[in-house]
Amino acid sequence: MVQDQENRYNIYMVYNNVLKKIAILLVIPIILGSCASINNFINDDDESSSEVKDVNLNKRLAISIPMPENSKYLVEKTIIFGEGSRFSGVLYLMHDQSADEVVEFYRVKMRDDGWSEIAIVRSDFVLLNFDKEDRFATIKVIRKVFDNSSSEVTIGPKSDTTINRSINIDTIDSVSDEPFSIQ
Secondary structure, three states: OHHHHHHHHHHHHHHHHHHHHHHHHHHHHHHHHHHHHHHHHOOOOOHHHHOEEEEOEEEEOEEEEOOOOOEEEEEHHHHOOEEEOOEEEEEEEEEOHHHOOOOOOHHHHHHHHHEEEEEEOOEEEEEEEEEEEEEEEEEEEEOOOOOOOHHHHEEEEEEEHHHHHHHHOOOOOOOOOOOOOOO
């Protein structure tokens, strides 16, 4: 009788251990899958549906601005006018680096490339503003999960005459200290 109870107990323990192992084998893939799902859910839908291409030294998109190594750009969200130092447009990049590392890269490399930093704003994202001669650059660095980040680089010509024309101010005759009024 005692031997019978001991055998049942041993069988129960074996089944219990087998069930624990099966449960662990089922739970681990679910947890790992949910982490990937959370990362995809947090990323923009446009990023996941857009074609992503590497930006390497041999293929620099014919633009002359510093970009972090191993960056990838989203083809469908990137708009490039011109090339070289006359590049204008918007460039969407994805990085395998943290947002803080990318911000520091841009602050150092843009300055080294002759750009002057105008302002930096820190929030859920980081916004950097630069200017160089007759051009401006605005770089928005977005924090992602798992120490990833993305950036949106906007570069274009700067001109006060464009603003003045849009609000109908004659730049030659208007030397007034009075603020303009919109009618």
